[in-house]
Amino acid sequence: MSTMIMFNQVNKWYGAYQALTDLSAEINTGEVVVVCGPSGSGKSTLIRTVNRLEPIDNGQIVFDGTDIHGSSTRLNQLRTRIGFVFQSFNLFPHVSVAENIMMSPMKVLGMKRAEARQQAGELLERVGLSHKADAYPAQLSGGQQQRVAIARALAMKPPVMLFDEPTSALDPEMVGEVLSVMRSLAQEGMTMMCVTHEMNFAREVADTIWFMDQGQILEKSTPEKFFTQPQHPRAQRFLSDLRSH
Ligand SMILES: Nc1ncnc2c1ncn2[C@@H]1O[C@H](COP(=O)(O)OP(=O)(O)O)[C@@H](O)[C@H]1O
């Protein structure tokens, strides 16, 4: 099994506040990792270091053989290979759904318009939105916009997808449609790192759960083990708090 992403003794500070402490972990090709933990534990910081939205102070993050924070690493090239879906949808409002998906492959990869259009159609079918190709983002629900955001990321054929709370900004009735697209991606073998509070998704889809607190991963385990016999007292408390809410 090959390693897709490796965090090696990563430390990061925001000023005097240490947000990540000696963090080491790896994600294998095809693995689905769900990162969970209390608010402020460093989950977003960690995931944002992978595509260098956040710098690190020391340590190393290696993605597919490339030292992400290395001084000679070309940022634009790196980001085309890492799909990232955030809490907010960030679609381009003035172009259609299909154009949103066609833009990067045409601009960055030099894909011909006809091919990009065909690929957009296939991706929209995959996320269940074939009928919305010519709509504008504002005409879609939040759940639909987030599915377009996933299709747009997939258009670059990234070997890995990062998700930072992709369903947190959605009305409850739209959460399921987004999780179901993520679930099918996982089943197709996509390597995924997902920050989410959706514990049913974590239980069903994750290969590995990372539990974070105070900038460290306190526990890495399978969902079965994490949800039935969490080892770390902080993880036990986190899960019992979730259950009592
Ligand atoms: N840009 C920033 N400047 C200063 N502190 C930050 C910044 N971003 C996050 N933090 C702090 O770092 C800690 C981890 O934040 P974050 O990674 O967003 O946690 P999580 O995603 O787990 O809620 C928090 O204490 C937060 O206040």
Ligand SMILES: [Mg+2]
């Ligand atoms: Mg966060």
